[in-house]
Amino acid sequence: MPANAVRIRLSVNGRSHDLEVEPRTLLVHALRDEIGLTGTNIGCDSSSCGACTILVDGQSAKSCTMLAVQAEGCDITTIEGLADTTDGDGLHPMQQAFHECHGLQCGYCTPGMILASVSLLEEYPDLDEPGVRVGLEGNLCRCTGYHNIVKAVLSAAGKEA
Amino acid sequence: MIPAAFDYVRAGSVEEALAALAEHGDDAKLMAGGHSLIPLMRYRLVTPGVVVDVGNLNGDLRGISVADGTVRVGALTRHSELEHSAELADACPMLAHVASMVGDPAVRHRGTLGGSLAHADPASDLPAAVLALGATLVARGPGGEREIAAADFFTGFLESVLADDEMLTEIRLPVSGGGWNYQKFNRRAQDWAIVGVAVAENAKGVSLVNMGSTPMRATAVEQAVAAGASAVDAAALAADNASPPSDLNGDAEYRGHLARVLTERALKAAGIA
Amino acid sequence: MTITDDTAGIGSRMLRKEDGALVTGEAKFVDDIHSPGELWMGMVRSTAAHARIVSIDVSAAQDMPGVEAVHTGAELAAMELWVAPLPCAWPVTDDMANPPHWPVAPETVHHVGEIVAVVLADSRYAAADAVEHVIVEYESLAAVASIDQAVADTEHAHTDLGTNKAYTWAIDEDPEGTQAAFDAAAHSVVCRFEQQRLIPAAMEPRGVLALPSPMGGDVTLYSASQVPHILKVMAAATTGIPEQKIRVVAPAVGGGFGAKLNINPDEILAISLANRLGRPVRWTESRTEAAGSTHQGRGQTQHIELASDSDGRLTAIRVKLDADMGAYMMLITPGVPLLGSFLYHGVYETPKFSFTCEGWFTNRTPTDAYRGAGRPEASYAIERAMDMLSYEVGISPEEIRRRNYINGGEPFEMWENPAGIFFDSGHYLPTLDRALDMADVAGLRAEQQRRRDAGEVKQLGIGMCTYVEICGLAPSRALGGLKYAAGGWEHATVRLLPTGKVEVVSGSTPHGQGHETSWSQIIATKMGISPHDVTVLHSDTAISPLGLDTYGSRSLAVGGVAISMAAEKVIEKARLIAAHQFEAAPEDVEFEAGSFSVAGTPSKSVHIQELGFVAFAAHDLPDGLEPNLQEQVSFDPPNFAFPFGTHVAVVEIDEDTGGVDLIGYFAVDDCGNQVNPLIVEGQVHGGVVQGAAQALYEVAVYDDQANIANPSLMDYLVPSAAEMPSITTDFTCTPSTTNPLGVKGVGEAGTIGSAAAVINAVVDALRPHGITDIDMPATPMRVRRAIEAARGGAS
Numbered sequence A: 001m002p003a004n005a006v007r008i009r010l011s012v013n014g015r016s017h018d019l020e021v022e023p024r025t026l027l028v029h030a031l032r033d034e035i036g037l038t039g040t041n042i043g044c045d046s047s048s049c050g051a052c053t054i055l056v057d058g059q060s061a062k063s064c065t066m067l068a069v070q071a072e073g074c075d076i077t078t079i080e081g082l083a084d085t086t087d088g089d090g091l092h093p094m095q096q097a098f099h100e101c102h103g104l105q106c107g108y109c110t111p112g113m114i115l116a117s118v119s120l121l122e123e124y125p126d127l128d129e130p131g132v133r134v135g136l137e138g139n140l141c142r143c144t145g146y147h148n149i150v151k152a153v154l155s156a157a158g159k160e161a
Numbered sequence B: 001m002i003p004a005a006f007d008y009v010r011a012g013s014v015e016e017a018l019a020a021l022a023e024h025g026d027d028a029k030l031m032a033g034g035h036s037l038i039p040l041m042r043y044r045l046v047t048p049g050v051v052v053d054v055g056n057l058n059g060d061l062r063g064i065s066v067a068d069g070t071v072r073v074g075a076l077t078r079h080s081e082l083e084h085s086a087e088l089a090d091a092c093p094m095l096a097h098v099a100s101m102v103g104d105p106a107v108r109h110r111g112t113l114g115g116s117l118a119h120a121d122p123a124s125d126l127p128a129a130v131l132a133l134g135a136t137l138v139a140r141g142p143g144g145e146r147e148i149a150a151a152d153f154f155t156g157f158l159e160s161v162l163a164d165d166e167m168l169t170e171i172r173l174p175v176s177g178g179g180w181n182y183q184k185f186n187r188r189a190q191d192w193a194i195v196g197v198a199v200a201e202n203a204k205g206v207s208l209v210n211m212g213s214t215p216m217r218a219t220a221v222e223q224a225v226a227a228g229a230s231a232v233d234a235a236a237l238a239a240d241n242a243s244p245p246s247d248l249n250g251d252a253e254y255r256g257h258l259a260r261v262l263t264e265r266a267l268k269a270a271g272i273a
Numbered sequence C: 001m002t003i004t005d006d007t008a009g010i011g012s013r014m015l016r017k018e019d020g021a022l023v024t025g026e027a028k029f030v031d032d033i034h035s036p037g038e039l040w041m042g043m044v045r046s047t048a049a050h051a052r053i054v055s056i057d058v059s060a061a062q063d064m065p066g067v068e069a070v071h072t073g074a075e076l077a078a079m080e081l082w083v084a085p086l087p088c089a090w091p092v093t094d095d096m097a098n099p100p101h102w103p104v105a106p107e108t109v110h111h112v113g114e115i116v117a118v119v120l121a122d123s124r125y126a127a128a129d130a131v132e133h134v135i136v137e138y139e140s141l142a143a144v145a146s147i148d149q150a151v152a153d154t155e156h157a158h159t160d161l162g163t164n165k166a167y168t169w170a171i172d173e174d175p176e177g178t179q180a181a182f183d184a185a186a187h188s189v190v191c192r193f194e195q196q197r198l199i200p201a202a203m204e205p206r207g208v209l210a211l212p213s214p215m216g217g218d219v220t221l222y223s224a225s226q227v228p229h230i231l232k233v234m235a236a237a238t239t240g241i242p243e244q245k246i247r248v249v250a251p252a253v254g255g256g257f258g259a260k261l262n263i264n265p266d267e268i269l270a271i272s273l274a275n276r277l278g279r280p281v282r283w284t285e286s287r288t289e290a291a292g293s294t295h296q297g298r299g300q301t302q303h304i305e306l307a308s309d310s311d312g313r314l315t316a317i318r319v320k321l322d323a324d325m326g327a328y329m330m331l332i333t334p335g336v337p338l339l340g341s342f343l344y345h346g347v348y349e350t351p352k353f354s355f356t357c358e359g360w361f362t363n364r365t366p367t368d369a370y371r372g373a374g375r376p377e378a379s380y381a382i383e384r385a386m387d388m389l390s391y392e393v394g395i396s397p398e399e400i401r402r403r404n405y406i407n408g409g410e411p412f413e414m415w416e417n418p419a420g421i422f423f424d425s426g427h428y429l430p431t432l433d434r435a436l437d438m439a440d441v442a443g444l445r446a447e448q449q450r451r452r453d454a455g456e457v458k459q460l461g462i463g464m465c466t467y468v469e470i471c472g473l474a475p476s477r478a479l480g481g482l483k484y485a486a487g488g489w490e491h492a493t494v495r496l497l498p499t500g501k502v503e504v505v506s507g508s509t510p511h512g513q514g515h516e517t518s519w520s521q522i523i524a525t526k527m528g529i530s531p532h533d534v535t536v537l538h539s540d541t542a543i544s545p546l547g548l549d550t551y552g553s554r555s556l557a558v559g560g561v562a563i564s565m566a567a568e569k570v571i572e573k574a575r576l577i578a579a580h581q582f583e584a585a586p587e588d589v590e591f592e593a594g595s596f597s598v599a600g601t602p603s604k605s606v607h608i609q610e611l612g613f614v615a616f617a618a619h620d621l622p623d624g625l626e627p628n629l630q631e632q633v634s635f636d637p638p639n640f641a642f643p644f645g646t647h648v649a650v651v652e653i654d655e656d657t658g659g660v661d662l663i664g665y666f667a668v669d670d671c672g673n674q675v676n677p678l679i680v681e682g683q684v685h686g687g688v689v690q691g692a693a694q695a696l697y698e699v700a701v702y703d704d705q706a707n708i709a710n711p712s713l714m715d716y717l718v719p720s721a722a723e724m725p726s727i728t729t730d731f732t733c734t735p736s737t738t739n740p741l742g743v744k745g746v747g748e749a750g751t752i753g754s755a756a757a758v759i760n761a762v763v764d765a766l767r768p769h770g771i772t773d774i775d776m777p778a779t780p781m782r783v784r785r786a787i788e789a790a791r792g793g794a795s
Ligand SMILES: Cc1cc2nc3c(=O)[nH]c(=O)nc-3n(C[C@H](O)[C@H](O)[C@H](O)COP(=O)(O)OP(=O)(O)OC[C@H]3O[C@@H](n4cnc5c(N)ncnc54)[C@H](O)[C@@H]3O)c2cc1C
Pocket: A046, A047, A048, A065, B029, B030, B031, B032, B033, B034, B035, B036, B037, B038, B039, B075, B076, B101, B102, B103, B104, B107, B110, B111, B112, B113, B114, B115, B116, B117, B118, B119, B123, B124, B125, B126, B162, B166, B167, B168, B169, B190, B191, B192, B193
């Protein structure tokens, strides 16, 4: 461990993790490489793709554009913990909607896309189709052409696409 | 892409932050939301020895209040907080709207107004907004507090009048009731503006995004409008004192053209000329 | 997880089995898999496009914390980690130039991003730090930075070759006849189109992890690959590690689009270093690095000429391509343009056809397959040119198409095209009629006219494209005739387990296409069982030893058919067991909905799933019958398959800014019979957006020193949901005659139709200005400049 490593405590999916990291450690690397939650993906190095999107205190954030040290004291939710934030015992309604609307193909963008969508509906409950499209501007998908992703988000919002 | 190693100081107060800046000099970098700083560090375009994190400071530094015809916004107020603020929607709707045009929702959850201004990127949206709105920026340093007119703040590409040991704490804006408009032209919704134009009637301000090395006012347009010119005539002057960059999205000439088109649209939409 | 339809078979919209692991983050991609003691490779990449390496100073890097070793190309060559250069499996001509492509450049670099040295360190971060501290001195050589420069042939991408030309390949039986047709033509158009270079940008970057077993002497390579089977063969041939000691696994793979079908330097480095050092070796590409570490797509200058009679009926087509190979021939680099060669006449009959392709080296990242590989280029050229001919003749784009469709737009089977291959089946007219109807083109034209008359700033454009593509790669003999080194069969095993469940082993290698679901549906229909009683195994050469993987829209039309045939063999063997139980003749035993019964005696019946245990226990099998119910098939189809369709794109252009909005998209596709329409639609959606992205957003920009100017996703504009419209789809069904399921492919169809439809729409909007063509991507600045030029002056 390099000389300037610091001890931090991260709260992820309701569990506390004590880590020793370099200050430069990106949050996404702490989640993936230190804590072993590999559901959060990395698709770029310019903060452009949203594959790394998680919830920080309930709001979407790009975990590649945060330092692990910045996240101390925040409640982090990753895709692995999303279903536990709801009462049901199965999937979160957004996960279920992505499944039912065929909103994923390779699934690489999917964790980020789902968490961005959860946060989006929380922030803007009344979105129509164009609103969902603009709201997902920061999440890139190379497989689906977005059609069924948008449909899934609208269906999770209780609106027919 | 991974930042070069640095030491980390989490400031518990403005005083602590200023002390850390004083101690480390130009080897230190303040970090608010980190949404301009971390991308630069990942590409190793910036390699500070010490990062001083003020992102968790609260109180007056984060929030919006309106009194006596003045809107006060804490420097650490996040873009999404500007976007959704009921006070701002009343007292300075353009700032709320421009904040909603920044990046994508995840960026808006983390980026701060102070960070966006201090970063002084000519391609950013919020600097143009505060220019057009005639804002005053409040900075604290070892010598105490000073006020800086937005028009005097930006000095060069990613450069401002802020000293290495100073920190922005507040942005003050006049309560604005008149017409306003912001035009942002880009190819993808998530991207920075290729060109943007902000117009605010109250402050008689017209400002431009990505039309030079700094966020800038379109003074020729402002003067023409003040002199009663039509939107078409005033907008024709939009690129007159600009020296826009050329890049993959557009060369300088095209940017000049866009500035004229967007200024005309903004003036008309704001009902100003 | 709710799976709604338990009896879903062929043709049903079954929800995907793959989704559970992917929506919960449980799925493991390469970068998610770790092994104790692993070493991270950090690649020191050339910053020069063409240069001799003068010196490499690794001393500072070597001394950094966490660094195990730093090796230069010369050192690695001396370590004899490889016995052959990286392979090219498609030497298209006998005299094709193919300069050696080593995993790490030993002396001279030929493109920016080529590896010159490799760091081995104990963490991601330590590797990244050390790379920064390796100092390389280059002696620059002149760089060939564009196709035009390559064709000029004054500077050479490979100095030793003395020319940039790699090969010339032609289908040109009657050049004089073609010329005569042009001489006699009532109308003709001469077009030059740029197929700009594209970065494939699968959302998951490539990555590798090689795990050695020092005592066992074998090595497992995890790679984000579309082609684990091909990779295994090629890794053996390149490294000299005995093939039977190599296992390749493609875990969850986050999209490929062709970019993951290569044999890459990093893969060879990982496997050979792990094998040599006895330690796990890994690497994950960064997005920006990918511009130099993963091949790119397209990169052609197309010259296409059409001749027609006075009614616009085609009399000749002549095509000349200049294709950018980039710096090296990778796995199928030279063959990509030829995959389009058979399709430059598109869906039209033409008496004369002439095609020539010249391949050129440049000092840029190598090109290779990217979604559609050669066919989007072909359909773009012919479909743009047909629109240009329609302007010339003075008829509508739909009318010129109607007049020229193969067999007058009526159905056909086994039509011989001018390049000498047979289109299995087609019926083009209904796709056009349906697409025009769905999009309400009549209504759109009225609105377009209204806006034109009103002089509005936002003008409307309507564009169409009828494409045909060649897929299901495919008949081994045909591939051999084209000098492709491998075959085109696919392998499948179907196993009825003792408990009645089914295991399918597939040689196809999915990376988002939903094979596990579709293959289960095929089994469900064939064997009369629930698709949830089926598990599909794939993408691991230890589990699925035979296969030729997934590319060229081949999985269903070759691999899926193999599964169906293997299932039939299992049923036939099970029939013998059932007949034995019934004491009946096998001919008298019927099979329906999963049950065997004796004709006329419905009381006697047994479900096929019950026979799993019977065959396993083997207590009472017919004499001479082997135990177990497991059958395999290597299916080598007799022909390719030729899907087709008509797409209509609608754009709105802001004439003042030049901004183009794609506001509507209508696709009518025909891929023969469909196994899962939900998945088919998804493939169309994704394909359409990739083609539209080429039309409007994407281009890999190189400067005059052959540096890539926009390697990151901040500057390389992969569009988001905000830029793309909702897509309306419909289908016609003309079964393939190539395979017993009557299926064609659909993985690339959307991409093959959409770029032309979108640009045809852009040009349609701009026609009142006299504009007849615009280059891709149709950026706002480019559109605005075209309008200004047409108006005869600046803004
Ligand atoms: C993907 C992406 C897209 C984006 N798109 C846009 C866009 O479209 N438009 C746009 O305008 N912006 C955009 N941004 C930038 C975003 O708005 C940034 O958040 C903002 O510019 C910086 O705010 P921050 O709080 O994150 O600052 P930081 O990154 O923390 O800091 C930026 C700079 O300001 C200094 N600084 C920060 N706070 C203070 C302070 N209080 N006093 C003195 N100095 C300070 C820092 O030292 C640093 O030099 C985007 C960013 C990303 C990652």
